[in-house]
């Protein structure tokens with residue numbers, strides 16, 4: 001019986017408005033559970049709260065109400081740095097540190113850096129379809145898609161238990177996107193890596209398969225075992241979303 005690794009219980013969050021005014025509620029009563037080794041697709045319209053949800057799972061935000069549990073314990077009881085290693089997040093817009101790709105891949109506490117070999121770095125780049133010549137490239141000069149892949153290689157080297165990917169293929173061509181999905185699916189199937197992937201791209205969602213969480217207006221509209229409800233939507237919010245999507 002797989003164990004529940006992450007759980008959101010009645011999570012609500014609002015960002016502060018200007019001048020300390022109460023801001024808009026961005027997540028409202030969000031509840032779901034994620035079992036170890038599952039693949040969860042988070043789908044929904046722009047502004048629906050998908051990136052905010054990933055930030056909550058990674059402790060970049062804390063809920064105003066409700067709680068997030070990791071292995072059954074409130075996320076707030078863990079050291080945030082430990083959480084960000086065990087539950088790794090790559091952002092929708094990747095951030096590169098100064099220096100080369102190698103510097104970026106090695107950016108971590110000294111004892112963890114020392115444990116990484118040149119072969120590990122090459123392997124991590126290979127996982128995201130970049131060859132070893134990228135190690136010496138200046139990270140800030142890479143294309144958007146290359147930066148995104150370096151950011152993913154960097155978090156894969158942390159050997160996280162849960163990988164949160166925010167729009168991981170939005171800057172990639174179909175071949176690179178396919179390779180990335182294959183890499184993370186293999187890690188999921190062979191190493192039990194738990195995956196949470198936000199994507200607008202229905203091809204990515206279909207390819208990843210797994211569970212579906214449809215978020216709109218900060219609320220969970222659909223929480224399903226499969227993504228099949230995207231093929232035959234019954235909820236109007238899902239139908240509206242799909243009507244605006246490319247086939």
Ligand SMILES: Nc1ncnc2c1ncn2[C@@H]1O[C@H](COP(=O)(O)OP(=O)(O)OP(=O)(O)O)[C@@H](O)[C@H]1O
Pocket residue numbers: 015016026044045046047048049050051052053092
């Ligand atoms: N730091 C912030 N301060 C105030 N409001 C914010 C902040 N970040 C996000 N928001 C608002 O919260 C809502 C949800 O944003 P979020 O980025 O989670 O949406 P999303 O579903 O990821 O959208 P997209 O598909 O466009 O990436 C939006 O209305 C957004 O404007």
Ligand SMILES: [Mg+2]
Pocket residue numbers: 050051052092166
């Ligand atoms: Mg987003």
